Structure formats: C-alpha cells, structure tokens
Amino acid sequence: MTPQLLFERLWQQYLSVTPSAEAIHQLLGQGEAIINDHIALRSYNLPGQGIAAFAQHLLALGYREGGSYHFANKHLDARHYEHDDERLPKVFISELQVESLSESAQQLVRGLAGQVSGELYQQPSVLFSGRPWQLSYAEYQSLLSESEYAAWLAAFGYRANHFTVSVNHLSGFDSLEQVNQVLRDAGFTLNRVGGEIKGSPAVLLEQSATLADKVEVSFSDGSYTIPACFYEFARRYPATDGKLYQGFVEASADKIFSSTDTSQQ
Numbered sequence: 001m002t003p004q005l006l007f008e009r010l011w012q013q014y015l016s017v018t019p020s021a022e023a024i025h026q027l028l029g030q031g032e033a034i035i036n037d038h039i040a041l042r043s044y045n046l047p048g049q050g051i052a053a054f055a056q057h058l059l060a061l062g063y064r065e066g067g068s069y070h071f072a073n074k075h076l077d078a079r080h081y082e083h084d085d086e087r088l089p090k091v092f093i094s095e096l097q098v099e100s101l102s103e104s105a106q107q108l109v110r111g112l113a114g115q116v117s118g119e120l121y122q123q124p125s126v127l128f129s130g131r132p133w134q135l136s137y138a139e140y141q142s143l144l145s146e147s148e149y150a151a152w153l154a155a156f157g158y159r160a161n162h163f164t165v166s167v168n169h170l171s172g173f174d175s176l177e178q179v180n181q182v183l184r185d186a187g188f189t190l191n192r193v194g195g196e197i198k199g200s201p202a203v204l205l206e207q208s209a210t211l212a213d214k215v216e217v218s219f220s221d222g223s224y225t226i227p228a229c230f231y232e233f234a235r236r237y238p239a240t241d242g243k244l245y246q247g248f249v250e251a252s253a254d255k256i257f258s259s260t261d262t263s264q265q
Helices: 003-017 019-029 051-059 103-113 118-122 124-128 137-144 148-156 176-185 250-260
Strands: 036-044 064-071 076-082 090-096 160-166 198-200 205-209 214-219 222-227 230-236
Touching (some): 003 124, 003 160, 019 176, 051 076, 090 148, 137 222, 148 250, 205 250
C-alpha cells in the first residue's frame, strides 16, 4: 500500500456517498488538480479499534504525529498526522469516548464492535473498509438520540468522513470568502454553525464546509436516507516561523463536526 493508492481508494469510496464532491471538485479545480489539506476519519475508543489502530498504518507510510485535541462537549479525542511530502494530505483521526454514552448505548456500540475480527485492524485496508458490522435502523436512531458521531460511525463505518480542499493551493481564489460565494452561487448549502467561516487569520486557520449529502443506506430492517459525508475548505496562514500553520483549532473543528448533524439538514 502506497500513500497515493490509499488516498485514491479513500477518495473513490468517499465519492460513492458524496455525489456533490465531484461537482465541487470540478467547479473549484476548473480542470486542474486539487491539493487536499486533510481528510478525517472517525473511530470508537475501544481496545484495538481507536486512533492508534488507524494511525499505525499511517506511521508505516511515513506519517508522523502532529497535534492532539479534545472536544469536551462531543466527548471526542483526536490527533492529526502529517507527512514530509506536502502534497500528501494531513489525516485527522478522532475517537468517541464510548464510556460517555449511556449504559444501553455502550452495550450497543460494544456489540457492533464485537462482530469484527481484530485482524481487520491489522490491515491498511481497514481505513476504507466501510461498515464491518450489521446494524438496524432502530439501533441507528437509538444512538442518534445520544450522539450524532456514534450513530454516523455505526451507519457508515470506516471511511473518510470528509476531504478538504486546500484554498492556499487553489488557482483563481484569494480567500475563503470567494470560495464560499462560488459554492453558494452554484446552489450548495454551507454549514452555518458558528458562521460560514470558522476560525480567523488570528488563529492561523479558516475553515468552511458544505452540509453532508443525504444518501440511502441499507440497514438490517430496511433502507433509509440519512446524512453521509461532506466537503471542507481550509485556508492556512503563516506562523511566526513564516511557515503555514499545520495544526487544527479545536473551537473550529467542533463546529465542522456539525456538518453531518441530522438537525442541520
């Protein structure tokens, strides 16, 4: 597995549940290649299944650990990983503190996880393996009543939750405001939680995102349409050393998570 193959597999899997992404890619790229700032992966903090289980495969591909983050309101921890090759996207991996859920929800999540062989997590393909467990829509709704993150992960499994366009490398755009205007003019709906632009030049990072596409998902008790993945856009600013800031801002990332919330759809 090479980094290029990994991200191509992740991208194709992402497009399968995010049809708007291809249109946005063409709209902003105008036929040119788009540089990805980062992608994001979600996980549960269960033994052998959390951040470390995913990160081992990135480390084997030459990635190194960047910053670590905590989202108290959403009961999440996260880390990001970066590569010396700046053409490769950073990878932001979060994990849900399963112990923060109610006892019944914990049992449900542990039951899902118990359906999966530990061997899956030893393969790089785990990063794009999709949903490795059986799930009913009733169970999805039960998790959704407590945690959108828990429910989304239960429904979609292991995949890129979003890709992110690097506005710094985008031809023809000088600001994130310009990008957002083009997206709005084309009929795309943006995540407005905390404002369309999260962050500022003062914190060295600005971010915006579409709302997640809705797709039909097969559950054990029927097929239902639910929010899937979204597209993000990031503009970075130079730190005191003159180099572009490479980390993430917790207050902004917290609002980006809301792009998959059913309440925002």
